[in-house]
Amino acid sequence: MTRIIMNGCNGRMGQCISGICKDDPDVTIVAGVDVFTGLTNEYPVFDDIAKCDVEADVVIDFSNAKAVDALLDYCAQKSLPVVLCSTGLSEEQLAHVEETSGKCAVLKSANMSVGINTLMKVLQMVAPVLAGAGFDIEIVEKHHNQKLDAPSGTALALADSIKDSLSEEYHDVYDRSQVRRKRDPHEIGISAVRGGTIVGDHDVIFAGQDEVITLSHSAYSRAIFGKGAVEAAKFLAGKGPGRYDMSDVIDAK
Incomplete structure (x- = not known):
């Protein structure tokens, strides 16, 4: 079973993915991260990615550009694969993505569909x-x-x-x-x-x-992006450092 940390768990996509994972026997969300902690989830939620001490196989990120740098540092430090779905990244952040892919697996896609x-x-x-x-x-x-x-x-x-x-x-x-x-x-x-x-x-x-x-x-529904992200997480779990995208997930089918 693939163990997932959901970064941005209390946003619309985070909650959508939480529902998808609940119905998928091959995955489980073991922890969430969100600055807003006002929702009740079936997993522990941290207000800072650096505070998350739960063992996992992969991170799915649907947060925002401001949270990406801290996320990349966390994943690089733990050699933890990350499905990066946040958009609007700066040129500096895109360079950070490339740097991080030398330390852990990074799957970045502008659209998970x-x-x-x-x-x-x-x-x-x-x-x-x-x-x-x-x-x-x-x-x-x-x-x-x-x-x-x-x-x-x-x-x-x-x-x-x-x-x-x-x-x-x-x-x-x-x-x-x-x-x-x-x-x-x-x-x-x-x-x-x-x-x-x-x-x-x-x-x-x-x-x-x-x-x-x-x-x-x-x-017609955000669920298509959530389903794609979950499939990407299954694909990325266990992968070594490198850059991946959704075409790799499609080709692996």
């Missing part, structure tokens, strides 16, 4: 064909009105998947409002919408001459 990660693989196949045929590429992402970062980490990851598959150099454009000029054929436009309780919608638009192809993914 199996569907999104499969979409990334599809984009790597179709983008060279359509870009080569002169199609413009745009990404529109929509999320709830409580989301802090924009564009979403998933939108950026989708754009990166496309760019990695293309022989010519493309670049992201987030805001065209300050520039009056025609669209650069080598740009990938990314637009962010925030409103209501939208869990997460991503549309990748390939717009050509007299035809448009749209590849879409819609999340």
Whole structure:
């Protein structure tokens, strides 16, 4: 059985994952970490990761960018694998992630959904064909009105998947409002919408001459991210130092 520390256990995703793990006989949450300790859980909760002294096989992190550095230091010190799901990390924190992966296994993904990660693989196949045929590429992402970062980490990851598959150099454009000029054929436009309780919608638009192809993914529940994180935790437990992502989890199926 995989023993999990849930970092950010009292947040929406932390509580979602707690419910998933309760119904999964192959995993158990042995401890939680959250600055807010006002909820009752079936496992001990610490207000600081450094105070957690419970033996575990892996950490799942759904906290926030401010908590990531302390988490990485903790996992490096204990050689404890970590599934890192927090988004909005700075360049310095991304460098910290790489450094930590030399001391313990780190699985970082902007989106834990199996569907999104499969979409990334599809984009790597179709983008060279359509870009080569002169199609413009745009990404529109929509999320709830409580989301802090924009564009979403998933939108950026989708754009990166496309760019990695293309022989010519493309670049992201987030805001065209300050520039009056025609669209650069080598740009990938990314637009962010925030409103209501939208869990997460991503549309990748390939717009050509007299035809448009749209590849879409819609999340109807946060449970898809929680299920992906739990599967990632099962995969990562017991792994040595290194960088992993959800494509490794999908390929291992």
